[in-house]
Amino acid sequence: MLAAAGWVLVVTCSRPDASGPVLAAPPGSKQVFAEVGPFELQDRTGAAVRREDLLGRPWVASFVFTRCTGPCPRVVGTLRKLQARLAEGGPRIVTISVDPEWDTPEVLRAYSAEVGADPKRWIFLTGDPKAVQALVRTSFLSPAEVAPPGEAPIGEHVSHSTRLVAVDRKGRVRGFYAGETDADLDLLVRSLAALQDERD
Numbered sequence: 001m002l003a004a005a006g007w008v009l010v011v012t013c014s015r016p017d018a019s020g021p022v023l024a025a026p027p028g029s030k031q032v033f034a035e036v037g038p039f040e041l042q043d044r045t046g047a048a049v050r051r052e053d054l055l056g057r058p059w060v061a062s063f064v065f066t067r068c069t070g071p072c073p074r075v076v077g078t079l080r081k082l083q084a085r086l087a088e089g090g091p092r093i094v095t096i097s098v099d100p101e102w103d104t105p106e107v108l109r110a111y112s113a114e115v116g117a118d119p120k121r122w123i124f125l126t127g128d129p130k131a132v133q134a135l136v137r138t139s140f141l142s143p144a145e146v147a148p149p150g151e152a153p154i155g156e157h158v159s160h161s162t163r164l165v166a167v168d169r170k171g172r173v174r175g176f177y178a179g180e181t182d183a184d185l186d187l188l189v190r191s192l193a194a195l196q197d198e199r200d
Contacts, residue, residue, distance in 0.1 A: 024184045025166070025175030027194040034173040036061075036139040041096070041127035044109040049125055051171055058091040058195035060188070061140055061165040062179060065099030066111045069155030071162050075179040076115050078164070079122065082185060086121050091192040093122040094167075098136065098144045098160040100126040140165050140173060164188065168195045 025031055040050050062079060064072040079093055086092070095117075097103035103111075108124040117124065126132070129146070136144040142161035162179040166188065175191055177184035 024177050024187050025191060026187070027190040029175070029191075032172045032174060033176075034139060034141055036167060036171040036173065037135065039127075039131065039135050039139075041125040041132070041135075042105050044105050044112050044119070044124050046105040049123065054092070054094065054167075055171055056169055057089075058169055058192050059167050060091065060093050060192070061167055062093065062095045063098050063136060063140075063142065063144065063160045063162075064095055065097050065158050065160075066103050066107055067099065067155050068158070069153070071180045074181070075162050075164075078179055078182050078185065080116060081182055082164075082188065083116075083118060083122050085185075085189050086192075088120055090121075090196055093117075095122065095124045096132060096136065097124065097126045098132065098158050099146070100129050100132050136160070166191055166195065168198065 036051055038051050040048055043049050060079075060082065062075060064075055079095065083093060097108065103126045105126060108126055112119070112122070112124050133144045133146075136142050140161075142163065142165070143159055144161075145159040146157060164177040164179045164184075165173055166175040166177065168174050174195060175188075177188045177191075
């Protein structure tokens with residue numbers, strides 16, 4: 001823990017239970033937890049990606065940073081398993097960097113190639129740090145805090161959720177799933193299929 005200027009910041013990547021419950025909504029659940037607000041970020045090519053660009057297909061939001069030495073590699077491992085189970089043209093994975101000052105489009109391009117991300121099924125986004133923090137907190141109900149420079153090891157300087165967040169075709173948050181393990185993977189795949197077929 002880090003105490004600075006009267007506040008306390010957890011400087012290691014948060015576990016799912018440290019950033020709220022993992023609410024693994026069953027397939028067919030109609031519960032809506034939040035709505036993804038307007039945003040404009042950049043993908044690995046530097047092209048703008050907006051909320052509107054993701055409408056029409058379900059997607060899974062996730063939060064990592066490329067220099068992470070904590071649980072991020074495990075989250076990426078779960079996402080690789082998920083990618084293998086997603087058909088082209090179906091649900092997508094959207095990974096948002098919570099260290100956008102370092103994770104430029106160029107950095108994300110190299111990282112996405114390293115982890116084997118298919119750009120048709122798995123996109124990486126970065127952008128203005130304040131905009132990213134606001135988006136993660138308000139739209140995905142998840143923490144995203146960066147420690148002041150020099151206050152934490154570089155691989156542990158961002159506190160963030162490791163949950164995977166299911167978003168429906170209309171941009172609404174429909175469930176939270178474990179990201180550090182594949183314990184919820186089957187359930188997430190079934191839930192995404194139900195969201196793909198949903199028309200209301």
